[in-house]
Amino acid sequence: MQLKKENILIVDDDIDILELLQRHLQSWNFHTYKAISVKEAVQILRDTKIDLLITDLKMPEINGSELIKFVAEHYPKLPTLVITGYPSVQDSLEAIKSGVVDYLTKPFTKEELKTAIHKSIKTENNSDVPNTKELKLEDNTYGEIIGKSDKIQSIIEIIERVKNNKATIFIKGESGTGKELVARAIHYKGKFSRAPFIAVNCGGIPENLLESELFGYTKGAFTGADKDRDGFFQAANGGSIFLDEIGNASTAVQSRLLRVLQEKEVVKVGAQKAEKIDVRVIAATNSNLKAMIEKEAFREDLYYRLTVVEIAVAPLRERKEDIPLLVEKFLLKYGLEYKDRFIQLSQQALKVLERYDWPGNIRELENVIQRAVIMSDGKVDVEHLPDSLKYDITFPEETLLSLKAVEKQHILRVLQATNNNKTKASEILGIDRKTIRLKLED
Known part of the structure; x- marks a missing residue:
């Protein structure tokens, strides 16, 4: 058969088998690399361009199936031929799932090996592409929330119950789980959707500025306050304010926030007079607020005011x-x-x-x-x-x-x-x- 000088890596802990395979391959004009362990094989793969992997399954310490899985993902275009003296249905299924092209059982003839190598080298690694239309993304979307899992459905059920009232809502979950998307769904799916939605990252505003940014300030309240200014709460009046990473709020901010929730009013920094507001507060954090309460870093009374309704967003x-x-x-x-x-x-x-x-x-x-x-x-x-x-x-x-x-x-x-x-x-x-x-x- 007309073959180029492909590089073939043979992996087997049996030296005699390695030598036999090498002789056959060299007679067909192949370059060969030998490895007696998976570790040695991985080192060769990282340093050399290999066109075909031939490996045994049963080897000491780390078996060949581990190597096959590794190759399938790090070198997905590399065809693999399995040669083993201990065939089993489970091994065969695992090998096929991992993209193995062919499977030979010892002992085998030189002609059987030649045919298997020819088939393996000529086979292209074509992965199936899922039909994205069948995923029906639009049928599994609620606002900006995407998912069909039970955990997502339970979140949507809670949102449906709270979206048309202004109960305080607390969203907890790890960073990157989509807590703000849940807050936006609460606001925009309800009857207050035409009112403002203001999102504030409490962790992204310097501690000395967060108080004035949230509640506003009067002229002369501090250096640089050259005029009265409304804060985020005034901007959200009639709608919703989302306080992300509320655990980063200082004790002063926590005290003012407690007054907002209790009295439905805001006092600007530097002012004496309170302003009535109508705002739904949605807070979120990836911190353990109960642990912070024990360390006296977060007010317990504020915690219970914030957690009238609690939504847990599961990690991915x-x-x-x-x-x-x-x-x-x-x-x-x-x-x-x-x-x-x-x-x-x-x-x-x-x-x-x-x-x-x-x-x-x-x-x-x-x-x-x-x-x-x-x-x-x-x-x-x-x-x-x-x-x-x-x-x-x-x-x-x-x-x-x-x-x-x-x-x-x-x-x-x-x-x-x-x-x-x-x-x-x-x-x-x-x-x-x-x-x-x-x-x-x-």
């Missing part, structure tokens, strides 16, 4: 059935923005996205899809996803990591996912840019 890892819908939304958004068309996603890439636990939640998923769309041409495949999402192999000597090493590894992965954007990474990790820099330097 607890509602993975929503990932395909969210991915479709981001593919459409960034496909139109960067490519002027809808970008497709391979089934293998979707499997990787669905398996990952998303510590940065929806915000991290959006960032990954945004980057993947930029890097792709018409279809997002596994090769366009960050390595931190893909299947990895832990070698025995690497299993015992210190807590500091694990922390550093996680920070580096999040930085990679955000293209080294320390501001975005700090939001996902819940720490500031300075802390990231110090931990990396340390």
Whole structure:
């Protein structure tokens, strides 16, 4: 058969089998690389362009199935041929699921090997593309909330009950889960939707300015206050104010906020007279306010005023059935923005996205899809996803990591996912840019 000088990597812990395969392959004019362990194979793959992987399944320490999974995601276009002396139905199914082209059982003839290699090299790795029309994004959208999971449906049920009254609502959940989208749905799905909706990031405003920004101030109240000015509460009058990261509010702000909730009135900084207001307060945080109360960092009476109705937004890892819908939304958004068309996603890439636990939640998923769309041409495949999402192999000597090493590894992965954007990474990790820099330097 007419064959080019492809590079073939053979992985088997049996030296005799390695030598036999090498002789056969060299007689057919192939370049060969040999590895007697998965660890050695991974090192060769990282340093050399390989055109075909031939591997045994049963090997000491780390078996070949781990290598197959690793290759399927880090080198998705690399065809794989399995050779084993211990065939089983389970092994066969796992190999096929991971994209193995062919499966030979020892002993085999030279001609059977030749046919399997020919088939493997000629086979192109074409991933199925899911029919995005079947996902029915529009049928699983409520305001800006996207999802079909039970956890999303329970949130929507609560919103339907509270949207037409002005009870104080507290939204809790990890950073990046979409707490502001829930607040917006509460406002815009109800009868007050024509009134103002004001979103305030309490963590993004310096502590010494937050009080005057929220409640306004009078002329001469402090240096630079050259005229009376309304705050966010006055701007939201008649509608809703969303106080994100309320745990960052100072004790002075907490005291004023308690008065707003109790008396339905606001006193500007520097003023004596109170102003009546009609505002629905929606607060949110990713902090543990009960723990803050125990440390006397947050007022207990304010906590109970804020939590008249409580909504818990589940992290993405607890509602993975929503990932395909969210991915479709981001593919459409960034496909139109960067490519002027809808970008497709391979089934293998979707499997990787669905398996990952998303510590940065929806915000991290959006960032990954945004980057993947930029890097792709018409279809997002596994090769366009960050390595931190893909299947990895832990070698025995690497299993015992210190807590500091694990922390550093996680920070580096999040930085990679955000293209080294320390501001975005700090939001996902819940720490500031300075802390990231110090931990990396340390």
